[in-house]
Amino acid sequence: MAQFFEVHPDNPQPRLLKQAAALLQKGAILAVPTDSSYALVCHLDDKQAADRLRRIRQVDDKHHLTLLCSDLSALSNYALVDNKQYRLLKLATPGPYTFILEATKEVPRRVSHPSRKTIGLRVPERKGLQMLIDLHGAPLLATTLIAPGETEPLNDAHDIRARYEHQIDAVIDAGGCPFEPTTVIDLTPMASGDDPVVLRQGRGSLSAIGL
Numbered sequence: 001m002a003q004f005f006e007v008h009p010d011n012p013q014p015r016l017l018k019q020a021a022a023l024l025q026k027g028a029i030l031a032v033p034t035d036s037s038y039a040l041v042c043h044l045d046d047k048q049a050a051d052r053l054r055r056i057r058q059v060d061d062k063h064h065l066t067l068l069c070s071d072l073s074a075l076s077n078y079a080l081v082d083n084k085q086y087r088l089l090k091l092a093t094p095g096p097y098t099f100i101l102e103a104t105k106e107v108p109r110r111v112s113h114p115s116r117k118t119i120g121l122r123v124p125e126r127k128g129l130q131m132l133i134d135l136h137g138a139p140l141l142a143t144t145l146i147a148p149g150e151t152e153p154l155n156d157a158h159d160i161r162a163r164y165e166h167q168i169d170a171v172i173d174a175g176g177c178p179f180e181p182t183t184v185i186d187l188t189p190m191a192s193g194d195d196p197v198v199l200r201q202g203r204g205s206l207s208a209i210g211l
Contacts, residue, residue, distance in 0.1 A: 001165045002031075002161050002164065002165045002166075002168050002169055002170050002171055003019075003169065003170040003171070004157070004170070004171050004173065005017075005019065005024070005160055005170060005171070005172045006173045007128050007172055007173065007174045008128075008174070009127070009128065009174045009175045012127055012128035012151065013133050014095055014131065014135070016093070017128065017131050017132050017135055017172075018135055019131060019135075020034060020132060020134035020135075020170055020172060021136045021185060022153070023169055023170055024041070024042065024043050024101055024104065024136050025043065025136070027042070027043065027046050027048060027049045028042070028049070028092075028168075028169035028170060029049060029052055029053055029056065029167075029168040029169055030042070030044050030134065030168065030169060030170045030171070030172060031145055031154075031157070031160045031161075031164065031168055031170070031171045031172065031173070032128075032129055032172045033126060033128070033129065033143075033157075033172065033173075033174045033176075033177045034083065034124050034126055034177060035095065035124050035125055035126050035177070035178065035182065035203065036096055036144070036177060036178060036179070036180055036181050036182045036202065036203055037097040037144060037145065037153035037155050037156060037177045037178075037179055037181070038142060038144075038145040038154050038157070038160060039066075039068075039142045039143060039144055039145055040053050040056060040142065040143050040145050040168065041068065041140040041141065041142045042140065042141050042193055042205060043136075043138075043140070044067065044097050044138060044140065044141045045138075045139070046141055049141075050065070050141055052097065052186075053065075053143060054143075054208055056164070056167050056168065056178065056205040057145075057148070057184050058148040059148070063118075063143070064100070064118075064119075064120045064142050065120065065141055065142065066098055066119075066120035066121065066122050066135055066141075066142045066143065067107075067119060067120065067121050067122070067139040067140070067141060067142070068122055068123075068124055068129065068139055068140040068141075068142045069121060069122070069123050069133070069135050069139045070123070070130060070133040070139075071093075071123060072086070072089055072093055072123065073092075074138075074139055075089065075101075075121055075123070075152075077104065077106050078103065078106050078107050078119060078121065078139065078196070079099075079101035079103060079104060079107075079121055080101065080102040080191075081101060081103060082190070083189060084188045085101070085190050085191070088187065088190075088196065088209060088210070090189075091121070091133075091206075091208070091209040091210065092204065092209045093123035093200055094123040094124055094125035094130070094178075095123070095125055095183060095204055096124075096125070096178075096182045096183065096202065096203040096204040097122065097182055097183050097184075097209075098120050098121070098122045098182045098183070098184045098185070099107055099120070099121050099122070099184075099185055099186075099187050099206050100118050100119070100120060100121075100184065100185070100186040100187060100188060101119060101175070101187050101188060102117060102118055102119075102188055102191065103117055103118055103119040105154055107119050118119055118186075120184070122142075122182065125145070128172065128174045132172070135149070135199075138205060144181070145160065153179070153181075155177050156176065157172070157173030157174075161171050178180065178203060180202055181200060181202040181203065182200075182201040182202045182203060182204055183198065183200060183201055183202040183203065183204030183206065184198070184199040184200040184202065185197070185199065185211070186198075186199055194211065198211065
């Protein structure tokens with residue numbers, strides 16, 4: 001049965017999140033609340049965990065997974081970022097945005113998009129998730145928690161535990177999420193002097209970042 005951590009949304013308890021981070025080091029899959037909805041997360045460098053995560057979501061290797069990073073300094077390890085891209089990223093992070101960037105060689109090939117060699121990156125502003133990433137000491141591999149055959153992400157921790165108690169290892173309950181997806185922006189055209197491309201308009205404001 002999946003463990004269940006009740007974490008305060010504004011003042012998350014480090015003791016509980018340390019336990020959750022320890023599970024990630026052992027190859028666990030966790031359901032965690034984000035700026036938009038609940039997501040499944042695992043250790044970036046654990047192939048078995050990443051394969052499990054895809055099986056649970058029933059997605060193939062062409063489905064973009066996202067790296068949840070604690071700040072922009074972590075982004076540069078996993079994505080090729082020029083000055084123009086960095087200025088836009090600085091305006092938007094932390095916040096409800098996902099950026100598509102060219103992956104560096106630090107990103108395992110199984111994680112980046114197989115044909116484009118790109119990766120989705122995100123710096124969340126949710127306090128408990130920020131703390132979990134910091135305690136884990138590395139970005140988390142993530143995908144939105146949408147049940148197979150459904151179109152809307154799950155947003156209730158107790159419902160998630162009931163549905164997935166034999167498939168995932170833990171659920172972090174920090175209350176409901178805004179239930180609006182992140183804004184997804186492809187920054188790769190900027191490397192050639194073109195404008196970024198908005199792939200999905202979500203919770204993140206475009207005008208706030210000059211788009």
